[in-house]
Amino acid sequence: MRLHYFLALVLPSFARNWCPGRVPSPTSRCKNSTFSEFLPLGASIETVREVGEGECFGEDTYSNIFYGALSNTNVCRNAQDSAPCNYAVHLPTSCALIVDMGTYRFGLLMPTNWSGSLMTVGSYSYGGGINWKDMWTGPKYYNLATISTDTGHNSTPPDMRWARGNEEAQKDWGYRSIDGSTKAAKALLGAYYGQSSLKHSYFSGCSTGGRQGLKQLQLDQSLFDGLLIGAPAWNQIHMLPWITKLATINPPGREFSVYNNASEYTFIPRQIREACDSLDGVRDNIISRPDLCNITTVAHNNLSCGATGAPPDGCLKPEQVNTLIQLYQNYTISNATGQFLGFPAPEPGSEADFQVYLGPGSTAAPDGFDWQWAIEFLGYQRGYSFSDDIIADAENSDPGSATAKPGLTDWTAFNGRGGKLIIYQGLADGLIPPKSTTQYFEDLRTAASGTAINFSRYYQVPGMHHCWTSDNDGTRYLAPWMFGGIGQQNYATVAQTESILGKSDSDMLTALMNWVEGKGAPNSMLATTWNTSTTVFRKRPICPYPQRAENTDQGNIDSPNSWTCR
Numbered sequence: 001m002r003l004h005y006f007l008a009l010v011l012p013s014f015a016r017n018w019c020p021g022r023v024p025s026p027t028s029r030c031k032n033s034t035f036s037e038f039l040p041l042g043a044s045i046e047t048v049r050e051v052g053e054g055e056c057f058g059e060d061t062y063s064n065i066f067y068g069a070l071s072n073t074n075v076c077r078n079a080q081d082s083a084p085c086n087y088a089v090h091l092p093t094s095c096a097l098i099v100d101m102g103t104y105r106f107g108l109l110m111p112t113n114w115s116g117s118l119m120t121v122g123s124y125s126y127g128g129g130i131n132w133k134d135m136w137t138g139p140k141y142y143n144l145a146t147i148s149t150d151t152g153h154n155s156t157p158p159d160m161r162w163a164r165g166n167e168e169a170q171k172d173w174g175y176r177s178i179d180g181s182t183k184a185a186k187a188l189l190g191a192y193y194g195q196s197s198l199k200h201s202y203f204s205g206c207s208t209g210g211r212q213g214l215k216q217l218q219l220d221q222s223l224f225d226g227l228l229i230g231a232p233a234w235n236q237i238h239m240l241p242w243i244t245k246l247a248t249i250n251p252p253g254r255e256f257s258v259y260n261n262a263s264e265y266t267f268i269p270r271q272i273r274e275a276c277d278s279l280d281g282v283r284d285n286i287i288s289r290p291d292l293c294n295i296t297t298v299a300h301n302n303l304s305c306g307a308t309g310a311p312p313d314g315c316l317k318p319e320q321v322n323t324l325i326q327l328y329q330n331y332t333i334s335n336a337t338g339q340f341l342g343f344p345a346p347e348p349g350s351e352a353d354f355q356v357y358l359g360p361g362s363t364a365a366p367d368g369f370d371w372q373w374a375i376e377f378l379g380y381q382r383g384y385s386f387s388d389d390i391i392a393d394a395e396n397s398d399p400g401s402a403t404a405k406p407g408l409t410d411w412t413a414f415n416g417r418g419g420k421l422i423i424y425q426g427l428a429d430g431l432i433p434p435k436s437t438t439q440y441f442e443d444l445r446t447a448a449s450g451t452a453i454n455f456s457r458y459y460q461v462p463g464m465h466h467c468w469t470s471d472n473d474g475t476r477y478l479a480p481w482m483f484g485g486i487g488q489q490n491y492a493t494v495a496q497t498e499s500i501l502g503k504s505d506s507d508m509l510t511a512l513m514n515w516v517e518g519k520g521a522p523n524s525m526l527a528t529t530w531n532t533s534t535t536v537f538r539k540r541p542i543c544p545y546p547q548r549a550e551n552t553d554q555g556n557i558d559s560p561n562s563w564t565c566r
């Protein structure tokens with residue numbers, strides 16, 4: 001990540017806007033005077049535009065330049081991204097607004113053909129800027145009015161410098177911008193479509209977006225009727241110290257460190273995958289049971305220089321083997337009372353994601369993403385030395401009140417008003433360890449004392465990385481990963497996206513909306529991966545936790561009918 005961070009510093013800010021929309025005609029309701037009086041004091045309409053069928057809308061922001069795309073900023077990665085990339089594309093006829101709320105802004109797309117409901121789309125990491133790129137599927141495939149906030153700043157996802165010494169900016173990012181933007185958007189929908197016309201409000205976010213949704217739910221159970229939450233970064237105060245801990249275990253460029261060069265990202269994940277693939281009973285290049293994968297054994301037998309099972313294209317020295325094993329240990333902390341879980345370990349199979357925290361391209365502290373948080377959010381000095389005390393400091397201050405706490409959420413109120421929550425988590429996610437999400441769900445179940453089944457579901461997705469995709473063999477992603485989670489459409493073609501969204505068995509957002517709207521609770525869902533843009537490689541059920549998909553027909557592992565949830 002440090003390489004990307006560096007690039008972020010030298011990239012020029014964007015200047016052009018390719019998707020400006022059109023100045024509304026005098027007779028249109030899509031104009032300033034329709035909205036102005038419905039805004040809270042101090043807020044104003046910054047832009048109001050009409051967008052025609054098939055057109056795009058947005059502005060230049062850094063917000064949704066994902067980690068992976070940062071090195072080719074503004075070079076479009078997918079078919080639907082006719083240059084440049086940071087816009088809502090392929091829109092239906094809509095009225096588009098940008099609203100200035102004072103310390104933060106939001107974008108709102110209102111399709112002419114409206115379902116009657118609203119969706120708020122979340123952000124990523126510490127990035128600021130309206131997440132235009134993820135907004136298009138709302139109006140296009142679900143007829144949803146769709147909003148996204150810039151969270152109060154403009155930065156690339158890994159850049160936290162905006163937070164230093166700025167408690168107000170931290171709070172805007174932590175929770176205020178989602179709350180304020182969504183409330184304001186609801187009033188604007190009333191102005192545009194007619195008072196009391198809003199049926200339901202939904203939230204869809206992954207990573208920081210997942211955190212935003214859960215934090216909002218902790219603060220106010222009435223804002224959203226349904227939330228689709230992916231790999232939530234809910235535990236800021238424990239997770240960020242863990243990331244720094246990883247940096248102390250594996251400082252870049254040292255003899256005993258791993259991931260000092262790019263080829264280690266080829267042979268380490270591959271060896272682990274090959275060694276642990278079959279432990280789930282099916283040889284399919286997917287580790288569906290990472291809990292059965294003993295990293296100590298694999299590191300010694302299949303990665304160690306000189307071992308019989310050593311890779312042909314590189315190997316780890318004994319001290320590197322020890323370091324690698326440590327990366328998969330729970331981060332435990334001790335105090336006078338005893339030993340406690342600081343943060344749970346990532347699972348074997350998630351190695352490809354480690355690049356964000358561990359390099360290569362890393363520079364030593366204090367400049368990395370892994371050291372930044374305590375500096376920018378807790379006020380530590382650059383070059384600080386790490387100790388477990390950071391956890392206590394983080395717990396005491398919870399900067400920006402950004403941490404979402406399942407035990408402090410009123411689940412009775414949420415359940416009582418018919419709210420529904422779906423959480424999903426890739427089992428090969430190296431950025432948000434699956435056990436962290438499981439911990440949230442278990443805490444929710446404890447707090448909801450038996451009623452959780454009435455309003456929540458949790459799906460683990462074998463082989464899926466952070467929010468989207470899976471390991472690939474050069475031509476396709478091996479594990480099924482597409483099921484309508486936010487941002488997934490950016491890794492699929494338009495044809496692939498279109499084949500999933502709107503289908504209640506394959507699209508979690510549709511399943512969530514059906515559940516909220518009384519059309520039945522979701523059970524197993526189908527996840528998909530493709531051979532080519534039109535040919536499905538694998539479709540497989542993902543199961544409501546604690547169930548798992550079990551194979552019933554070894555001869556036909558790529559068909560969904562060969563699997564059942566148990």
Ligand SMILES: *[C@@H]1O[C@H](CO)[C@@H](O)[C@H](O)[C@H]1NC(C)=O
Nearest residue numbers: 032033036044045046047048
């Ligand atoms: C909309 O109207 C308000 C109040 O009259 C004004 O302050 C604001 O600048 C206007 N915005 C645009 C985009 O014209």
Ligand SMILES: *[C@@H]1O[C@H](CO)[C@@H](O)[C@H](O)[C@H]1NC(C)=O
Nearest residue numbers: 112113114115140141142143
């Ligand atoms: C509005 O959207 C619905 C759902 O996609 C569709 O069935 C209907 O034909 C659309 N109406 C118009 C006028 O485009």
Ligand SMILES: *[C@@H]1O[C@H](CO)[C@@H](O)[C@H](O)[C@H]1NC(C)=O
Nearest residue numbers: 271274275301302308309310
């Ligand atoms: C891992 O090492 C063990 C023990 O040497 C060996 O039996 C196994 O085949 C190896 N697996 C792979 C994928 O190389």
Ligand SMILES: *[C@@H]1O[C@H](CO)[C@@H](O)[C@H](O)[C@H]1NC(C)=O
Nearest residue numbers: 293294295296297298300301
């Ligand atoms: C993993 O394997 C090591 C030896 O390779 C053994 O000492 C350890 O107990 C195993 N861990 C588990 C959880 O089985």
Ligand SMILES: *[C@@H]1O[C@H](CO)[C@@H](O)[C@H](O)[C@H]1NC(C)=O
Nearest residue numbers: 260261263264313314315316
């Ligand atoms: C990368 O590092 C590994 C392990 O340290 C080593 O075996 C391999 O030769 C290195 N490859 C390159 C291209 O430097």
Ligand SMILES: *[C@@H]1O[C@H](CO)[C@@H](O)[C@H](O)[C@H]1NC(C)=O
Nearest residue numbers: 334335336337338339340341
């Ligand atoms: C030790 O840490 C635990 C977990 O954070 C906490 O509950 C406990 O109060 C702490 N005890 C002391 C003596 O600080």
Ligand SMILES: *[C@@H]1O[C@H](CO)[C@@H](O)[C@H](O)[C@H]1NC(C)=O
Nearest residue numbers: 330341343344345435436439
């Ligand atoms: C790591 O923490 C998790 C809780 O998230 C726990 O279930 C697991 O047993 C711990 N692993 C070890 C080896 O202590």
Ligand SMILES: *[C@@H]1O[C@H](CO)[C@@H](O)[C@H](O)[C@H]1NC(C)=O
Nearest residue numbers: 415416450451452453454455
């Ligand atoms: C939860 O659902 C069950 C089964 O549908 C029902 O019997 C129970 O009353 C519900 N509980 C709550 C708190 O809604």
Ligand SMILES: *[C@@H]1O[C@H](CO)[C@@H](O)[C@H](O)[C@H]1NC(C)=O
Nearest residue numbers: 530531532535536537538558
């Ligand atoms: C997808 O690719 C696999 C492996 O190349 C092949 O076995 C399978 O038949 C392909 N599926 C389709 C529908 O073409």
Ligand SMILES: [Ca+2]
Nearest residue numbers: 277282284286
């Ligand atoms: Ca397998």
